[in-house]
Amino acid sequence: MPPSFFWSEGPNIELVQGKYDLWLVLLSLGVSCIASNQALRLAALAREAVTPQLRLGAIASGGLSLGTGIWAMHFIGMLAYTPHAGIQYDLRQTVISLLPGLAASFVALMLLAKSRLRNIELVLGGAIVGIGIAAMHYSGMSAMRMHATMQYAPGHFVLSLAIDMALAMLALWIRFGLAGSRRKLTLHGKILATLVMGAAIAGMHYTAMLALRVQEMPGAEPEEPATENQLLLALLIALVSLIVGGLIAQTNAHLHYRRRWQIEDMNAAHLRALVQMAADGIISIDTQGKVLDYNPAAEHILGWAPAEVIGKNVGMLLPEALSGQLAEYLQKHEQAQNRGAEPLSNRISEVLGQHKNGSLVPLRVALSQADARGQRMYVGILTDLGPQKRIERQLRIATTVFEHSFEGVVVLDANRRVVTINPAYERMSGLSLKTARNKEFSAFYFDASDEMETGMGFPEVWSEIGRSGHWKGSWKLLHSGRSHQLSLTAVRDEQQRLHHYIGICYEDIQQLQPAIPG
Incomplete structure (x- = not known):
């Protein structure tokens, strides 16, 4: 009848006492630390992977590295x-x-x-990992063949499982507790994480060995250890560990290179997309003024296609006088850089660009210096000031008209309060801008239908403007009794939302005529 798995103490039972080879114990600990280091590095690589394939490859190679390392550590520990x-x-x-x-x-x-x-993932993950490694340990122990009975003390067996799972949770926690989920480990932190995880893995094996009870079989004669099989297994374990370790190291280097290449490629793609989609023109030149990059916005502003510009001197995009100045400026700046001057950074100036059709384009240029793999280059960001200049001219014209118009002009907000009035309105009404500003416009006039040629009160006037957008009639000022011919127009935005009123005032012609002598 085969012996039971668990050992029970009885009379006249003598246990075989074994011993450990210290050097092999240290070797097993070293193997577990090396496997832990590779696993942690590949786990970090998986976290930073930019594609699912790269992440899966890092997890697979890391799992193989750690699993083989645990297995090698276990059997080196058994040989010890x-x-x-x-x-x-x-x-x-x-x-x-x-x-x-x-x-x-x-x-x-x-x-x-x-x-x-x-936390729940930490506990369940630690339990699964601990049970899995314990299963490896006890299934590996069952591969031992000797003229003795191997059993396990129940208390120590349960304790070994508990310690296995606790150490597995500790090994996981060092990544998320010690390292921090968002911080990068320092060199000392990486070394500590490797030692803790390696010690945890080795501790699982040697804790489980405490449960082992070896009892000589009755009548069995002691035999010399079968050194040939042990040596064969030791060589096999060493060979497998070296092969797997070499493959994992090569895979790690390949994955690391692929990750760096993919990150560089993705960054380059992002940069190209930003340059191509930018609303402002972007032109980069080398130290001699040769155009290196020219985005679609620059083509829209200046009219030149990229094929006509790239590889040519940037002076073709400037009037002839400015082209020579730019060449001289680049030459002086290069000489200053060779003497250790500060790099050029976001120097803003307004210049004239040369459009392909011959017209001049007002530009705001922000010029900065950059280094691309040791080669100095200059990047200019161009903003077309043409629309802004046209708006400024229109505003100057409108301001001139507003200030010098013979007709009175009053601007009201959507609540019919005065925003501003021009000098002609001040003269006609006798009101100053300071007095009128922010006042309700209707408060300056009579609101009596019999006093108004239109026969309409204020509510009817604003309702008419709301319906038709315009009203014209005569209103009489409260403080002077003078009548105005007044035209009110609603100003709306693209969504037809009212935001201002514009009033144009004329002097009543009858009031301007001189009295005829009787």
Whole structure:
């Protein structure tokens, strides 16, 4: 009848006491730290991956690295333990014991690759990883063949599972608690994280070994350890670890290179998109003034197509007089840079550009210096000032008309309060701008139908303007009794929302005629 899994203490039972080889114990700890370091690096690579394929590759290679490292550490630790009995290993069972460790490692890498980890995920993940590594340990122990009975103390067995899961949770926590989910680990932090995780993995094995109870079989004669099988397994473990470690290191370097390349490519694509979609013109030139880049907005402003400009001197985009000045400025600036002067940064000036059709375009140019892989270049951001200049001219004309018009002009807001009045209205009404401003416009006039030629009161006037947008009639001032011929017009925006009224006032002609002598 085969012995039970759990050991129970009885009379006249003698246990075989084993011992550990210190150097092999230290070697197993070193293997677990190396595997932990690779796993943490690949987990970080997975978190920063810019594509799902790169993230999956980092998790897979990291899980393989960690699983193989745990398995190698476990069997080196088993070889470090020498009971006073011959030991052999079942090769098939030994290989199968790798599977639970790999499964646990993939779970650990998927958790470590997350940017955040909830408490429930930390607990469940730690439990799954701990149970998986414990399953690897005990299935690996079952591969041992000796003339002795191996059993496990129930209390220590449960304790080993509890410690396994606790250490697994600790190994996960160092990423999210010690490192912080949003901070980058320093070199000392990375070393500490590697040592803690490596010690946790090794601690799982040696804690579980505390539950082992080896009892000599009655009548069995002690045998010398089967060194050939142990040596074969040791060489196999070393070979597998070296092969997997080399492949993982190569994969890590390849993934790191791909990540850097993809980030650079994505940044370049973002920059190209920003330049192409920018509303302002963007032109970059080298130190000799040769155009390197020319975006669509610059083509819209200046009329030249990119194929006509790129590779040519930027002077073609300027009037002839300014072209020579720019060449001289670049030459002086380059000489100053060679003497260690401050780089050019956002120097703003207004210049005239040369449109393809021969016309001059007023521009605001913000010029800055940049370095592209050790090559100095200059980037100019062009804003077309043509529309702004036209608006400024129109405003100056409108202001001149407003100030010098013979007719009185009054501007009201949407609440019919005075915004401004021109000098002619001041003269006609006898009101100053200071007195009239922010006052209700109707408060300056009589609101009596019999006093108005139209026969309409204020409410009817504003209603008429709301319907037709315009009203014209005669109103009489309260303070002077003088009548005005007044035209009121509503001003609306593109959505037909009222925002101002404009009033034009004329002197009543009858009041301007001189009295005829009787």
